Amino acid sequence: xxRMRRSKPSExxxxxxxxxLFEAHQRRERFGPMPEDLAxxxxxxxxxxxxxxxxxxxxxxxxxxxxxxxxxTPAMRQMVGVQDSIAGGMFANTLLxxxxxxxxxxxxxxxxxxxxxxxxxxxxxxxxxxxxxDRVAQAVxxxxxxxxxxxxxxxxxxxxxxxxxxxxxxxxxNEGAVLGAPLRDWRGLDLGALRGVASVNGASVGExxxxxxxxHPFEALAWVANNLAARGLGLWRSDIVxxxxxxxxxxxxxxxxxxxxxxxxxxxxxxxx
Numbered sequence: 008x009x010r011m012r013r014s015k016p017s018e019x020x021x022x023x024x025x026x027x028l029f030e031a032h033q034r035r036e037r038f039g040p041m042p043e044d045l046a047x048x049x050x051x052x053x054x055x056x057x058x059x060x061x062x063x064x065x066x067x068x069x070x071x072x073x074x075x076x077x078x079x080t081p082a083m084r085q086m087v088g089v090q091d092s093i094a095g096g097m098f099a100n101t102l103l104x105x106x107x108x109x110x111x112x113x114x115x116x117x118x119x120x121x122x123x124x125x126x127x128x129x130x131x132x133x134x135x136x137x138x139x140x141d142r143v144a145q146a147v148x149x150x151x152x153x154x155x156x157x158x159x160x161x162x163x164x165x166x167x168x169x170x171x172x173x174x175x176x177x178x179x180x181n182e183g184a185v186l187g188a189p190l191r192d193w194r195g196l197d198l199g200a201l202r203g204v205a206s207v208n209g210a211s212v213g214e215x216x217x218x219x220x221x222x223h224p225f226e227a228l229a230w231v232a233n234n235l236a237a238r239g240l241g242l243w244r245s246d247i248v249x250x251x252x253x254x255x256x257x258x259x260x261x262x263x264x265x266x267x268x269x270x271x272x273x274x275x276x277x278x279x280x
Contacts, residue, residue, distance in 0.1 A: 020045060021052075025059025028177060032064075035115050038162035038177065040170040050091075053175035054238055061096045061178060069099030073247030074235070075155060076227050077179040079220045088168030092227075092251075093179045094234045101156070101183025102247060105275040111261040114182065115160040119259055119277065120252035121205045121267045123198065123217055123224045124153035126189055127246045136236030140225045143232055146242075147225070149189035150198065152269040153249050154277050156183045157256075184249050187267075187275035196271055199223045205254040206266040215253030224250040 018026070024045040040046060047053035061071060077093040078084045084091065103109075111117055128148025131138060157180040167174065174180070199218035204211055221227045227250035232242050242248070259265055259279045268274040 021055050022059050024056040024176070025063060028056065028060045029063040032160075036160065037115070038160035038173070038180075039166075040173055041176075046170070047172040047176050050089075050172065050175065053172040054094075056176040057095070057178050060176065064178075065098060068101055071096040072099040072102055072245070073097040073184075073249070074231050074242070075179060075181050075184075075249045076231050076251050077174075079227060079251035087174060088171040089174070092221075092230060092234075093175050094231050095179030095181045097181055097183060097247065097249075101181075103183065103185045105154070105185045105187050105277065107185045107276075108278040108280055109156065110280045111259070114156075114158040116158060117182075117259060117279070118157045118159055118180075118256045119265055120155040120157065120256050121203055121213070121215070121254040122153045122155055122184075122249040122252050123201070123203070123220070123269060123272070124151050124184065124186055124247055124249045125149070125224070125228055126151070127242055127244055127248070130241060130243050131232045132241040133236040133239050134241075136233055138229045138232040138236070140223060140229050143228045144225050147193070147228070148244075149191045150193040150196075150224075150272060151189045152187040152203070152267050152272050152275045154185040154265060154267055154275055155181065155249055155252065156185065158182050184247070185275055185277045186247065187269075187273050190272055193272075198225070201270045201272060203253040203267060203269040205257065206268075207257060207259065208264050209266075212257060213254035217253070219253050220251035227251050 126149040265277040
């Protein structure tokens with residue numbers, strides 16, 4: 008049995024909001040709005056709550072070892088009701104090397120996305136922002152295919168636009184990633200032209216190109232670096248950044264085998280028990 012820590016009235020509002028989110032996850036509650044007195048009031052407020060929530064999860068899941076970007080297309084941002092993409096943190100213990108296996112029962116509703124990931128070979132501190140695509144490219148040590156693991160907790164997508172800031176506070180639903188083998192000799196590749204093909208149980212379920220994410224995966228990486236810098240945070244050597252899904256989200260069930268092949272980058276696989 009999970010023992011819940013009750014919020015103390017003397018706690019600051021942002022900490023109480025982060026604790027509310029943490030305990031909602033522990034109770035496996037459906038994704039939905041916070042109580043009015045705790046709900047995020049702005050984008051900055053939502054990221055501050057995210058920071059509190061991440062800090063509480065890090066006790067069990069390890070330090071933040073990378074980041075994700077969500078809502079990389081205008082259509083997705085319009086659907087959710089936000090004006091920009093969203094960044095979320097990823098924990099060391101949730102970054103798996105493929106082939107990997109997870110249990111569907113460990114999630115309220117598992118979803119998987121199909122991405123190009125990068126591993127940094129040098130720091131990108133806040134003090135050096137703003138970052139450009141060319142500048143962040145210099146910091147990339149390796150590129151690899153990746154599957155993002157997320158949990159939408161049975162969210163009602165028709166209602167997302169009514170509490171869009173909750174998606175930021177809830178760490179963009181991230182629950183980790185499965186990483187393919189890192190390719191360190193990537194500089195001769197046209198990453199924007201790479202074709203990614205997603206499969207479930209050997210059957211193709213969608214495809215996309217590196218350019219489908221903000222025009223190029225490194226544009227997404229620069230966006231993450233600048234988003235973090237605006238909050239006084241940086242990217243550090245060995246961090247992993249997943250740069251946005253080339254294929255629409257899939258909802259695997261127990262017994263499914265998920266694959267993602269990205270041309271010269273190779274492939275990555277996930278089994279769901």
